[in-house]
Amino acid sequence: MLVYQILKGKSPEVISVTPDHTMLEVLRLFRDNNIGFVIVGRSPGECLGTVSERDCCNAVAKYGTEAPLMRIADIMNLSVPTCSAHDVLPVAMAIMTERRTRHVLVMDGDALAGIVSVGDVVKHRLEEATRTEQDLHDYISGTHYH
Secondary structure, eight states: OBHHHHHHTSOSOOOEEOTTSBHHHHHHHHHHHTOSEEEEOSSTTOOSEEEEHHHHHHHHHHHGGGGGGSBGGGTOBOOOOEEETTSBHHHHHHHHHHHTOSEEEEEETTEEEEEEEHHHHHHHHHHHHHHHHHHHHHHHHTSSOO
16 A cells, blocks of 8 residues: 555645744644644745654653743754655555654655554554455355455
């Protein structure tokens, strides 16, 4: 399976924040949208960095009670993992594993095509395993087999 095939089943909306948002504003955005990761940019499509729930936890551990009011520019991750929309899924999985991240930006050339999360990967791997199991069952039992 190619990475862009996962994106076809997801909402095309990519939520982003500006560098001037506070961590508290971003955490509320996470809560309100049931997400844990955003892109940081000054305009739509721009990516200066990213912020995840883990980045927020690390900021609280480092800066204490000051962290929630800090600007995202001061805590965002500047090292953004990416893959190509035409990569096979194991490439995205390897990037997540090597970089110890739960999200990878998917690029189509220089343009952002979307975001793939570890949850997306698990969902699609589970669907593949279920289809394979059903195909084997059908083959063994002789049903739906042509």
